[in-house]
Amino acid sequence: MSNKYESIQLKNQICFPLYAASNMITRKYKPFLDELDLTYTQYIAMMVLWEKVQANEKLLCEALCLKSNTVTPLLKKLQDKGYIEKKKDKGDERNLVITLTKAGKELRDKALRVPECMAKEVHITAEEAEVLYRILYKIIDDERMIPYD
Amino acid sequence: MSNKYESIQLKNQICFPLYAASNMITRKYKPFLDELDLTYTQYIAMMVLWEKVQANEKLLCEALCLKSNTVTPLLKKLQDKGYIEKKKDKGDERNLVITLTKAGKELRDKALRVPECMAKEVHITAEEAEVLYRILYKIIDDERMIPYD
DNA sequence: ACATATTATATCGCGTGCGATATAGTATTA
């Protein structure tokens, strides 16, 4: 049974279920997020903005573990939808001060529905969710604060 | 401390670490997969083909939890790179029989290096990997064999 | 047999995600 190629069998990868589950969850969000006129990535960006009230692009990149080449067009779309505004920081003109519009702030209450709906879609126990959460953050945090390079 | 909006704080989502960790892992694979001239998605597709030897597009879609609109162009790229060949099935002309070329078969041995390199990149214990694996597959399998609709 | 349904694959348009690179503004340092 044991063979040379076991290590590159799909069923022996940890990366694949991570990838597949992530795709699946994003797909499940879609119908609920459609009602807010948000994509999944736009939704998690709005989460950060709802909490911070004011932010810049760098903060968003770090919070979402994304690069500027993903976040720049994302912010453009949120602006086009009328949820955010971008201004240059008076103190440091490189900085992009991002603020929520009235519509952007109002969206927060509508969004409260989303986690309720999603809870019914993903069938894992509270304990499993906690364990999952802890291990995933171990992977993320390990990478986030890379000291070398 | 407890507020109305806790449920839509980024730190309280299970979807986000899943999404971020998946992105990160894919990013970590890149330098190793570059040596095989494969992207991450092409890599997991090749894993299936190395095992099955012969397959069709539908089988790949199911194995990778992807839709034909992702897999069709993927296969075109693998064909352009000379790793696979596509022919119509004589018995059922709708079927696309996918076979590995010589180069595609040879790539398998080069790929053995990849999991070794990746093991050094992701710092979780064997137990954590096992738990993660089990929970993620619970999410995936729950979705895969959806009976209604 | 023939209209209808089903199946496998393909196409279209959009929004990511990324590495690489460019640009503009600020800080540093000689």
Place this chain on the structure above:
DNA sequence: TAATACTATATCGCACGCGATATAATATGT
């Protein structure tokens, strides 16, 4: 203060990943 380094944001091109839809081949039902 003038060259240099650094920082925040933006641009480019490529490869997904998706819902919606199209097309061609096979299966089904009357």
